[in-house]
Amino acid sequence: MSGERVIYMDNNATSQVAPEVVAAMLPFFAERYGNPSSMHNFGGQVAAKVDAARAQVAELLGASPEEIVFTSCGTESDNTAISSALASQPGKRHIVTTRVEHPAVLNTCQSLATQGYDVTFLKVDRQGNLDLEALAEAIREDTALVSVMWANNETGVVFPAEEIAEICAAKGVLFHTDAVQAVGKVPMNLSNTAISMLALSGHKLHAPKGIGVLYVRKGTPFVPFMKGGHQEHGRRAGTENVPYIIGMGAAAQLAAQYLEEENTRVRALRDRLEAGLLEVEATMVNGDLERRLPNTSSVSFEYVEGESILLHLSSQGICASSGSACTSGSLEPSHVLRAMGVPFTAAHGSIRFSLSIYNTDEDVDHVLEHMPGIIEQLRTMSPFWSKYQQTKCATPGYVEP
Amino acid sequence: MWEYTDKVKKYFTEPVNVGEVENPDGVGEVGSLACGDALKLTFKLGEDGKIADAKFQTFGCASAIASSSALTELVKGMTLEEAEKLTNKDIADFLGGLPKEKMHCSVMGEEALQAAIRNYRGLEPLPQAEGEVVCQCFGVTDQEIEKVARTNDLHSVEEITNYTKAGGGCGECVDKIQAILDRVWETTPKPVEVTPPAAKKKPLTNIQKMKLIEETLEREVRPALKADGGDIELIDIDGDNVLVSLRGRCSSCAASAATLGQFVQSKLREFVSDDLKVQEVKP
Numbered sequence: 001m002s003g004e005r006v007i008y009m010d011n012n013a014t015s016q017v018a019p020e021v022v023a024a025m026l027p028f029f030a031e032r033y034g035n036p037s038s039m040h041n042f043g044g045q046v047a048a049k050v051d052a053a054r055a056q057v058a059e060l061l062g063a064s065p066e067e068i069v070f071t072s073c074g075t076e077s078d079n080t081a082i083s084s085a086l087a088s089q090p091g092k093r094h095i096v097t098t099r100v101e102h103p104a105v106l107n108t109c110q111s112l113a114t115q116g117y118d119v120t121f122l123k124v125d126r127q128g129n130l131d132l133e134a135l136a137e138a139i140r141e142d143t144a145l146v147s148v149m150w151a152n153n154e155t156g157v158v159f160p161a162e163e164i165a166e167i168c169a170a171k172g173v174l175f176h177t178d179a180v181q182a183v184g185k186v187p188m189n190l191s192n193t194a195i196s197m198l199a200l201s202g203h204k205l206h207a208p209k210g211i212g213v214l215y216v217r218k219g220t221p222f223v224p225f226m227k228g229g230h231q232e233h234g235r236r237a238g239t240e241n242v243p244y245i246i247g248m249g250a251a252a253q254l255a256a257q258y259l260e261e262e263n264t265r266v267r268a269l270r271d272r273l274e275a276g277l278l279e280v281e282a283t284m285v286n287g288d289l290e291r292r293l294p295n296t297s298s299v300s301f302e303y304v305e306g307e308s309i310l311l312h313l314s315s316q317g318i319c320a321s322s323g324s325a326c327t328s329g330s331l332e333p334s335h336v337l338r339a340m341g342v343p344f345t346a347a348h349g350s351i352r353f354s355l356s357i358y359n360t361d362e363d364v365d366h367v368l369e370h371m372p373g374i375i376e377q378l379r380t381m382s383p384f385w386s387k388y389q390q391t392k393c394a395t396p397g398y399v400e401p
Numbered sequence: 402m403w404e405y406t407d408k409v410k411k412y413f414t415e416p417v418n419v420g421e422v423e424n425p426d427g428v429g430e431v432g433s434l435a436c437g438d439a440l441k442l443t444f445k446l447g448e449d450g451k452i453a454d455a456k457f458q459t460f461g462c463a464s465a466i467a468s469s470s471a472l473t474e475l476v477k478g479m480t481l482e483e484a485e486k487l488t489n490k491d492i493a494d495f496l497g498g499l500p501k502e503k504m505h506c507s508v509m510g511e512e513a514l515q516a517a518i519r520n521y522r523g524l525e526p527l528p529q530a531e532g533e534v535v536c537q538c539f540g541v542t543d544q545e546i547e548k549v550a551r552t553n554d555l556h557s558v559e560e561i562t563n564y565t566k567a568g569g570g571c572g573e574c575v576d577k578i579q580a581i582l583d584r585v586w587e588t589t590p591k592p593v594e595v596t597p598p599a600a601k602k603k604p605l606t607n608i609q610k611m612k613l614i615e616e617t618l619e620r621e622v623r624p625a626l627k628a629d630g631g632d633i634e635l636i637d638i639d640g641d642n643v644l645v646s647l648r649g650r651c652s653s654c655a656a657s658a659a660t661l662g663q664f665v666q667s668k669l670r671e672f673v674s675d676d677l678k679v680q681e682v683k684p
Contacts, residue, residue, distance in 0.1 A: 303434075303460065304460065305437065305438065305460055305461050305462050305465070306462075307403075307462035307463055308413070308461070308462055308463055308466060311413065311463050312414075315414070324437065324462070325437040326437060326438075326461070326462035331437070331539070331562070331566050331569035331570060332437075332538075332569070332570060333437065344434045344435045344437075345434050348434070348437050348460075380419065380420075381416065381419050381458060381459055381460075381466065382458060382459070382460040383430070383439055383440070383441040383458035383459070383460060384434055384439065384460050385460075386421075386458065
């Protein structure tokens with residue numbers, strides 16, 4: 001690592017905390033440290049600020065403040081939604097979800113499947129899209145919950161959460177969506193939808209790590225996950241993480257402001273980056289090009305391995321992610337790319353770039369300047385690349401994939 | 402992020418001996434695109450019988466590339482007898498160590514070298530020719546697991562996964578890996594008492610040959626297959642052609658079918674006659 005410039009394009013992993021957010025949080029550590037539950041004014045003033053933050057988050061989502069529950073992270077929000085749906089409907093033991101969920105939902109459901117619950121994991125097609133008819137057909141009498149992410153963290157593919165919510169509502173089934181990647185990038189007004197519960201995470205939208213939100217629609221049966229005190233109107237016990245809640249509120253306000261920029265300037269940066277990367281031979285984009293987050297691009301460089309690419313990128317100060325086996329922490333490539341049927345030649349060489357409002361044209365130039373050389377160097381070394389080149393030459397009328 | 406030593410980083414960013422040796426004497430290819438890493442090793446012998454040049458092509462992560470490059474540096478100047486003794490540990494040590502989850506990269510280097518030496522000697526590449534495939538996801542045999550366990554003093558399934566990937570896919574073979582480890586460590590030292598039949602090199606009468614084939618299948622082959630839920634039946638013996646039929650799980654399992662014929666054949670050649678050919682017939 002040169003130690004100079006950092007080109008951060010890994011915002012689906014975590015994002016820079018906005019300076020405005022830090023500034024909003026700071027007084028709540030050493031100065032305004034009161035407990036919002038206290039009877040004295042010192043604590044009561046803090047409670048008012050927590051309520052203001054709740055209103056900011058509600059505003060971003062198009063919800064009422066009473067529908068907002070602060071949690072410790074997106075994963076806690078997802079776990080709460082799933083466990084609440086099961087606990088509040090004891091007779092119903094079936095869950096519908098997808099194969100491409102974030103581990104917060106996927107592993108929770110897999111674990112439930114070993115505890116006597118029945119889980120349907122819906123397939124996706126080659127573009128990463130769901131078949132909504134199959135989803136409707138999967139819903140049964142004993143279905144307690146449908147849990148489908150709003151946008152995929154690896155490919156950025158956006159599912160029609162509002163439409164799925166309608167399908168579920170028509171069948172009288174609760175619908176939860178993990179919207180951790182969608183909030184701040186996809187316009188939403190939850191009051192106009194039938195979504196029962198929604199999870200979001202602060203650190204994906206320029207708040208710090210350690211704060212999440214669960215939206216619980218008015219009238220949704222609810223059983224808390226964390227049991228104890230009466231905080232969060234009895235829906236999430238534990239003393240409020242006040243500085244982080246304040247930060248979450250400030251970040252929500254910023255996200256509402258930046259929503260348009262995400263969908264215009266950031267999208268244009270992503271598109272230019274992607275077009276430039278596709279000029280490298282034997283590359284492809286993973287996921288539906290139209291139904292996609294504006295900031296995310298998952299590009300596969302065939303016949304090379306993702307970790308090697310990431311380390312070379314890292315030495316140029318560029319931060320990205322990969323769905324390769326070596327980086328997934330397991331020995332197999334990303335479950336999302338496998339569910340989509342991305343061939344192994346491409347899955348191991350997939351790189352995810354996820355941009356934010358803090359990225360610039362110069363950042364994109366920098367990546368496009370270094371990427372072709374990195375891929376070429378690794379391909380020179382790859383036994384499959386020389387084989388691929390030979391096949392290509394030996395095949396008359398060969399067309400670039 | 403992995404903790405790589407400076408030497409791993411150096412051999413990753415500036416690998417030496419990349420490419421293919423022209424007119425190589427030995428070529429070893431291991432791994433696959435599906436597995437996420439693969440290595441092609443080529444070497445050429447000098448007039449003194451020592452490895453004069455060695456080059457590699459690798460698809461894989463930083464530690465796979467560094468291990469491959471390290472391997473080529475290590476083997477240059479070695480005789481084949483010396484090279485044969487090189488283990489994955491030597492490669493890892495040369496690099497100042499590898500993260501434990503990445504030890505399989507060094508094992509891939511050792512396997513490529515073994516395969517290249519076998520190729521030079523006109524033999525089948527190692528992993529496909531011997532042993533029973535235990536891990537179907539990554540095609541790892543019991544012999545590979547046993548060898549890596551002994552070389553590196555491995556006692557847990559997790560360690561075996563780190564070194565060979567076996568058990569790291571669907572996880573169905575975890576119990577079998579544990580059984581192999583139990584066998585290796587609880588009954589060690591267990592020199593496999595193979596007393597080659599005295600009659601082996603003598604010309605056999607047809608009756609003797611049939612009897613010996615039956616005995617060998619019973620003793621050497623059937624238990625291994627049964628452990629895997631399968632079985633084998635001797636259908637006919639036509640000269641040196643041994644016709645067998647696979648039963649149960651073996652017959653429907655594509656991964657083991659490819660290696661099974663070779664496994665049965667190698668056992669029959671070892672105990673009966675070098676000229677035998679095994680053919681599978683459908684029941």
